[in-house]
Amino acid sequence: MSGRQLHLALSAGVGGVHQGAWRRPDSRTEQWGTPELVIALAQETEAAKFDAFFLSDISAPNRALTRVQAPYLYFEPLTAAVAIARATSHIGVIATASTTFHEPYNLARQVATLDHLSGGRAGWNAVTSSVGEQNFGRRPWPDHAGRYERAAEFLDVVEQLWDSWEQDAVRHDRAAGVFADIDKIHPIDHAGTHFAVAGPLNVRRTPQGRPVIVQAGSSPAGRDLAARHASMVFTAQRELAEAQQFYRDLKSRARGHGRPDTDVAILPGVSPIIGDSAADAEEIRESLLDLVDQPTATARLADQLGGIDLSDIGFNEPIPVERLPAAGDIERRRSRFQIFADLAREERWTVRQLVGLEVASYGHWRLVGTAEQVAAELERWFLARGADGFVLMPPYQGALTRFYQWVVPLLQDRGIFRREYEGRTLRDHLGVSYPANRWAS
Amino acid sequence: MGEHRFVVGLRLDDPTVPSTVDVAGYRRAALAAEAAGADFVLVDDGYVAAGRGVGPDPVMLAARLAAATSRIGVVAAAAVTYGEPLLISSGLATLDHLSDGRAGWLVLTAPTAAQAALHGAAPRPERELWDEAGEVVDVVGRLWDSWEDGAVIRDARTGRYLDRRRLHRVDYTGPAFSIAGPSITPRPPQGHPVVAVRADASGSRAVTAHADVLVIAVDPAAPGDAVARRAGQAVAESGRPRHQVRVLGELPAGGTVGAVERLAAAGALDGVIVPAGDDPVAALRAALGSRGAAAPPAGPTLRERLGLPRPANRYATAPPAAP
Numbered sequence: 106m107s108g109r110q111l112h113l114a115l116s117a118g119v120g121g122v123h124q125g126a127w128r129r130p131d132s133r134t135e136q137w138g139t140p141e142l143v144i145a146l147a148q149e150t151e152a153a154k155f156d157a158f159f160l161s162d163i164s165a166p167n168r169a170l171t172r173v174q175a176p177y178l179y180f181e182p183l184t185a186a187v188a189i190a191r192a193t194s195h196i197g198v199i200a201t202a203s204t205t206f207h208e209p210y211n212l213a214r215q216v217a218t219l220d221h222l223s224g225g226r227a228g229w230n231a232v233t234s235s236v237g238e239q240n241f242g243r244r245p246w247p248d249h250a251g252r253y254e255r256a257a258e259f260l261d262v263v264e265q266l267w268d269s270w271e272q273d274a275v276r277h278d279r280a281a282g283v284f285a286d287i288d289k290i291h292p293i294d295h296a297g298t299h300f301a302v303a304g305p306l307n308v309r310r311t312p313q314g315r316p317v318i319v320q321a322g323s324s325p326a327g328r329d330l331a332a333r334h335a336s337m338v339f340t341a342q343r344e345l346a347e348a349q350q351f352y353r354d355l356k357s358r359a360r361g362h363g364r365p366d367t368d369v370a371i372l373p374g375v376s377p378i379i380g381d382s383a384a385d386a387e388e389i390r391e392s393l394l395d396l397v398d399q400p401t402a403t404a405r406l407a408d409q410l411g412g413i414d415l416s417d418i419g420f421n422e423p424i425p426v427e428r429l430p431a432a433g434d435i436e437r438r439r440s441r442f443q444i445f446a447d448l449a450r451e452e453r454w455t456v457r458q459l460v461g462l463e464v465a466s467y468g469h470w471r472l473v474g475t476a477e478q479v480a481a482e483l484e485r486w487f488l489a490r491g492a493d494g495f496v497l498m499p500p501y502q503g504a505l506t507r508f509y510q511w512v513v514p515l516l517q518d519r520g521i522f523r524r525e526y527e528g529r530t531l532r533d534h535l536g537v538s539y540p541a542n543r544w545a546s
Numbered sequence: 547m548g549e550h551r552f553v554v555g556l557r558l559d560d561p562t563v564p565s566t567v568d569v570a571g572y573r574r575a576a577l578a579a580e581a582a583g584a585d586f587v588l589v590d591d592g593y594v595a596a597g598r599g600v601g602p603d604p605v606m607l608a609a610r611l612a613a614a615t616s617r618i619g620v621v622a623a624a625a626v627t628y629g630e631p632l633l634i635s636s637g638l639a640t641l642d643h644l645s646d647g648r649a650g651w652l653v654l655t656a657p658t659a660a661q662a663a664l665h666g667a668a669p670r671p672e673r674e675l676w677d678e679a680g681e682v683v684d685v686v687g688r689l690w691d692s693w694e695d696g697a698v699i700r701d702a703r704t705g706r707y708l709d710r711r712r713l714h715r716v717d718y719t720g721p722a723f724s725i726a727g728p729s730i731t732p733r734p735p736q737g738h739p740v741v742a743v744r745a746d747a748s749g750s751r752a753v754t755a756h757a758d759v760l761v762i763a764v765d766p767a768a769p770g771d772a773v774a775r776r777a778g779q780a781v782a783e784s785g786r787p788r789h790q791v792r793v794l795g796e797l798p799a800g801g802t803v804g805a806v807e808r809l810a811a812a813g814a815l816d817g818v819i820v821p822a823g824d825d826p827v828a829a830l831r832a833a834l835g836s837r838g839a840a841a842p843p844a845g846p847t848l849r850e851r852l853g854l855p856r857p858a859n860r861y862a863t864a865p866p867a868a869p
Contacts, residue, residue: 180636184606215606241725
């Protein structure tokens with residue numbers, strides 16, 4: 106295979122991210138809550154030759170929402186990732202874990218464990234968490250800036266720990282009775298604002314040197330973090346021009362940290378509805394909206410918009426502009442707020458339209474059309490450098506099946522997506538370099 | 547003691563089991579233990595990168611061993627001192643789901659200065675750590691109960707996914723932390739994974755009060771009646787009803803064969819934990835031989851293997867809906 110290649114990852118929850126997905130006859134809702142379903146999804150994704158499979162994390166279930174929607178994931182992601190790694194052989198396994206709620210030493214150890222258990226296929230989706238503090242009551246809850254400051258130091262500590270064993274530290278010298286060369290196992294002696302960590306890690310250097318770090322925040326603070334540490338960026342972009350701007354900005358920030366463009370893969374989320382015809386796809390989109398519980402969905406939209414009151418606004422009315430808070434007042438999911446607020450303010454979208462976007466893809470890019478149209482759009486973004494690939498967020502199970510059966514072969518025919526895996530590790534799939542160990546001479 | 551099957555577990559932390567994440571070594575030992583008929587393997591945790599502490603995350607390694615085996619229990623050590631209760635509870639619940647109810651948890655604290663230095667903390671008195679551990683174990687149990695059995699309805703016609711009345715906040719506020727709940731993970735197949743603790747540690751009463759399994763260190767040379775006295779004392783100190791708790795003797799490496807036979811014959815213990823040592827199968831054979839013609843376990847879960855009941859849900863209010 107030659108030329109620049111597209112990267113694909115799946116973030117599917119339980120077979121669909123749309124709030125109404127589980128009510129469709131094609132859903133696998135009866136299997137919800139079983140490890141078998143998550144494992145089957147990962148195996149199907151591997152058969153489609155994707156780069157990676159995401160295990161999302163919710164720090165706290167939303168009880169009101171859960172009444173009408175299957176929770177996104179229900180297992181502790183790192184432990185579940187082990188089961189997926191065991192049931193697959195090539196696909197990258199990316200577990201989500203919060204820098205706000207975890208301890209760096211424990212998490213460095215867990216992700217390193219996953220990299221060993223998977224033979225170098227581990228990724229960590231480092232999130233700062235916008236909700237869930239009520240379930241983590243050991244320390245005060247930091248604001249947006251504080252969470253990113255903590256995250257920056259957290260990632261730095263974790264990378265130091267992953268470097269604390271040099272590649273050749275373990276000697277296995279039976280004759281001399283030397284298990285490891287302790288001169289090649291380094292304490293990190295980190296003393297910073299948020300953490301003091303002596304090190305070294307209790308796990309040797311992993312197959313990928315360092316597991317892949319994925320970053321998903323698109324605010325300036327999130328971009329900086331990604332530019333320094335991430336090999337994959339998961340972002341929400343809805344227009345090609347904006348996606349290109351984000352792409353250029355992030356690559357330029359990465360260069361500023363001495364990293365080549367090819368070391369950071371940028372993957373916007375995409376939520377496609379794939380029909381036999383364009384009209385069929387539109388019909389599926391409408392029918393999905395009919396399966397949504399309106400009050401719950403409206404409340405969720407209100408939450409995305411900074412917790413404003415929408416109870417007195419009709420479903421087919423636009424949102425009064427004066428109710429929208431300024432972005433600077435938003436403490437959680439600031440980039441996502443901006444997407445919905447812009448549509449409400451500039452495009453005067455109705456509650457129904459905004460809810461349609463929110464329940465379908467949480468504000469990620471929606472594509473509605475035939476398989477050919479979807480493949481062509483993905484290629485257009487890819488060639489125009491709006492994306493290095495995509496995180497597929499299928500709205501419902503049928504869209505996932507059709508993407509694998511219809512869209513992937515079209516991308517392969519266009520020569521932009523692999524027909525077979527060529528490497529063994531997630532770094533190989535992404536085409537990002539293996540990091541040098543800071544201690545290696 | 548003696549009305550139950552004599553329980554035999556294999557501890558995998560021994561340095562002779564190749565370390566630094568030699569997955570194959572752990573897997574071979576677990577498969578050998580399962581084939582020999584042992585009740586569980588225990589992935590212990592030395593935690594710090596020195597000596598025996600080198601090794602992978604125990605809960606994750608146990609998940610790997612659960613995938614490689616089909617009958618044997620998988621017990622993972624998890625230290626609570628620098629862990630988050632929600633993450634501990636959902637990690638072990640996930641292990642129980644992945645293993646179809648074969649999960650157990652050995653509760654540890656992280657008392658050493660070296661451990662504290664990994665988390666930027668000052669070492670604290672062990673007593674204080676055990677008190678906090680008791681709090682964590684209590685709250686983890688509440689989180690496991692925060693989803694009632696049968697909470698998921700999946701009525702596609704009405705769009706009701708879950709019976710919200712069967713999803714509970716835990717609303718805990720204590721000296722060390724507070725937590726609202728509910729958990730992110732549905733109730734584990736066993737209700738609660740089996741909770742074990744080493745009962746010899748000073749201050750461990752805070753945890754033994756919540757434990758299903760009390761582990762006591764056993765000197766292989768000690769007479770059977772002395773071991774029996776110590777076992778009875780551990781149960782009494784825990785305050786747990788005798789029939790709801792199992793006392794397992796943990797043997798040091800070397801010379802276990804005769805000791806196990808003697809202790810089993812004396813009826814001093816409900817079972818033993820043997821170190822993998824140089825030859826895990828030999829160690830197990832001796833221990834399992836002491837079981838005699840025991841009845842097979844009542845079912846496939848670790849609780850059933852240990853003869854322990856599935857705990858009732860503290861939040862259950864209504865009987866489960868008819869299927």
